[in-house]
Amino acid sequence: MKKTLLTIKSTLKLTDDVFKTILEGDVGTLKAGQFIDIKIEGFTLRRPISICDFDKNSITIVYKTIGEGTLALSNLPNGQRLDVLTGLGNGFDSTKIPANTKISLVGGGLGVPPLYCLAKHLKGQNINFDVILGFNSDKEIILLNDFNALGINTVVTTADGSYGMKGFVTAVDNKDKYVFACGPMPMLKAVYKVSNGGQFSFEARMACGFGVCQGCTIQTTQGFLRVCADGPVFTKEQIIW
Amino acid sequence: MKKTLLTIKSTLKLTDDVFKTILEGDVGTLKAGQFIDIKIEGFTLRRPISICDFDKNSITIVYKTIGEGTLALSNLPNGQRLDVLTGLGNGFDSTKIPANTKISLVGGGLGVPPLYCLAKHLKGQNINFDVILGFNSDKEIILLNDFNALGINTVVTTADGSYGMKGFVTAVDNKDKYVFACGPMPMLKAVYKVSNGGQFSFEARMACGFGVCQGCTIQTTQGFLRVCADGPVFTKEQIIW
């Protein structure tokens, strides 16, 4: 964890209510699957957002304007400085991938951004994998071009069939695969049930985001674990469902 | 009363902790002795400040940075827009001046600003008057040049004798005069006792500033009066001391 001041470089509207913001500054050491916690002027608690991409001195986030906080964030001008905690959470761990196993990255809605970061990372390690992204409709598709630009075979499912396969991400067969999944709880659960093993990124309402308040704690096979500090990524073995 | 958005045109440092700020915009109808109530971002209640000068589209205020609110105000950049209630309070009433009576304007410290506005007004009506301004020391003198620029005979007293007459404003004889006084309570009381009659501008902790909360109400010879709406200027006849 690092507390740092980052500057908004740009904010781009991806869909009606999803924005991509690039933050610049001393970002610290980062990892795919980690998140940052942003203090937005006028709001008490920080807003946790996954890292969608990063380099030495920038972090890209992609977020939906769910409520007042993310809405305010999306309206901040370029050049605005933000108080941010970076490098939060454990992140995805590619060293845990079993040998000779096919890998699948499964993302749903706003669970897609951290998988982009992971995809880039795996790609850099010459690890092969499939990507399955699920959305409600074609209007809500995000980051598909970015995955394609990485030269990754990406399957898209939409609930209403307006793009790609009609249905949910579970329509794609992942039985023998090691999955990295991020998305809404029902999706994670469904993927968990049909997967061989893998890593699942959780969400929780957080107060601190760095492990001291127990706000986000859940029951796991290893006892009480904090989504913010012991997660947000949990292995299939840890999860109780 | 009028609720309006005013823009900071300039802020000038007059002494170590006293600032003069010019606000521009649709200021409404104003009168010497009235005040404005300024919403400062980050503070719950508005800050009441007397009108030191005004014209059709600007208001000048002179204020001391007592606490966090006025400090924040003094640090706001030019061009910043402020939510302001203007034209609050009754103001000084020159029609009440008895015939053939000498007039004296008596100000102490941050009570001086509204008297500048009054002086300008009286001058415009060709009414003659003296001005006595009291400060703690020469370092705290404000607006003296402005009074002089109006061509007004201005007596200054300082408590430590570092400028003008040593002592308090009551050192100057006002017995036969009709006074317009503004300053700290002890000064007002002292002036009240030695004056023939006059108008005294009060202060009070205010919540609304426009007469609805009774926060500022005081006992007068005419019953309960609100400093913000029935004052801040009270006549000698109204005051119970």
Next chain:
Amino acid sequence: MVNLSTNLSGLILTNPVIAASGTFGFGKEFSSLFDINILGSFCTKGMTYSPRLGNPQPRIAECKAGMLNSIGLTNNGAKHIAEHEFLAIKNYFNKPVIANVCGFSAEEYIKNAIIADESPAVGLIELNVSCPNVKQGGISFGTQTTVLFKLVNAVKKAIKKPLYVKLSPNVTDIKPLAKASEEAGADGLSLINTLLGARIDINTRKFILANKYGGYSGKGIFPVAVRMVNEVYNSVKIPIIGMGGISTAADVLEMMIAGATAVQVGTANLIDPFACKKIIEKLPILCKKLGIKTLSEIVGSAR
């Protein structure tokens, strides 16, 4: 078209927004800023039988998320108010108002309630048993169930108009007090009054309020108010006017979902005299966005 109307024991309001007692005077100052007939109603300043100056100055203190007041029921006395302030209301407001009635003895409460009951301007009487700023009376009626029951019962018998009891949040358990009011015949409840708080000037080491402690109101008390309105909603059958820190249309909906049939907006009026107007203008837009067609249907829908 969203239906915003709400029903307080027969008093139909076109919308649930009522300006709170002590923060709206008798409405006159606001009527010079906007047409206050857009309000559901407004609640007048608490009245006692004899005129009262109230507590010594200063009696306002700022807080980070609200303010303290120790006004102490400044008013010109019930008779004067009925004959002057109430009488003048019709010149700028054409709906019934809510009269906030105080007292220092059961007899006085009854006398004042009758004066309000007989005033044509008044549509509903709010019995203030929760003013934290007067030593005798007020709050002492609002913290003991048996005392409260007797008072409410006696007042109810003496008047014809709907009687709402305004409860204090400064209690271990508000539910028995709500129930005692209901059993005594109250037509409804108003809550919450202010929380007891204090601020001290660290320079002078003096309490900012001359009275030392005062009533804490504004945004900072909203979560406490939502909880208490919900607790009381689950304990009684009579309608609740919910208040405490409301400053937006979203706050109004949250308070209604918690259990309030109507709401009062207090401190927000002091900071922005157009607060009620803005809230009322935003309400239908917000309802539409949330798919709410009849606002009163959300009352107590929290789950």
Next chain:
Amino acid sequence: MVNLSTNLSGLILTNPVIAASGTFGFGKEFSSLFDINILGSFCTKGMTYSPRLGNPQPRIAECKAGMLNSIGLTNNGAKHIAEHEFLAIKNYFNKPVIANVCGFSAEEYIKNAIIADESPAVGLIELNVSCPNVKQGGISFGTQTTVLFKLVNAVKKAIKKPLYVKLSPNVTDIKPLAKASEEAGADGLSLINTLLGARIDINTRKFILANKYGGYSGKGIFPVAVRMVNEVYNSVKIPIIGMGGISTAADVLEMMIAGATAVQVGTANLIDPFACKKIIEKLPILCKKLGIKTLSEIVGSAR
């Protein structure tokens, strides 16, 4: 040089700033950010005898001026905490800590207090009789004077270290509870714990907390805390650790002037992990500005 030291029943703190229970974990996370030895001390997460997961998710809700939590005393159990967490503290903190002790019965409170009493890491025991998030036990001990007296008395007899009782603000009158604690042998008092509050999502009409109600903390509760600390200061002779919404050095002074011998900083740590550090660095500067040479002299100086 300003003397910031303060004395809690023999436990001398170099400065009055203590990180509050439940908002500082066991200090480890913070120790990786700054040298936490600058703190007066810190208070550990409330412990029960058996491990507890606590309440269902979600258990955090944001408020305009603070937050709600319904953690429900998540902890690994007193024995595990003593053997692991307490034991590890010496690796990053070289002063005695304050152990926050909970329970669901008098016997359990005693057992847990003894475990804390026997841990070398612990300098003072804070008896939490005011957790609003657990149904049985906790708060029920903190709202009735006779129950509280018995509990405090029994715990006091079982331990050697100073015993502070942490009181709830959700009561009609806090003074009798403070006095009962004092008479039962408490060495000091801690106040306030959280106010009971609720928030509702107007989109889903569901309470944000799975538990519906939770404890309200942060800036919004400061005026209530200042008032209660002052009330209690005027009622008892034992020292008070004051808390509730403190986020600046000025807040620390205000709380001490109200009557606190030391203070705890809670929610502020969650929003800014450097909050305590900033406050501690600002304290001597602010004292100097105000002409305060010995900080402890201002305790209870409000007038």
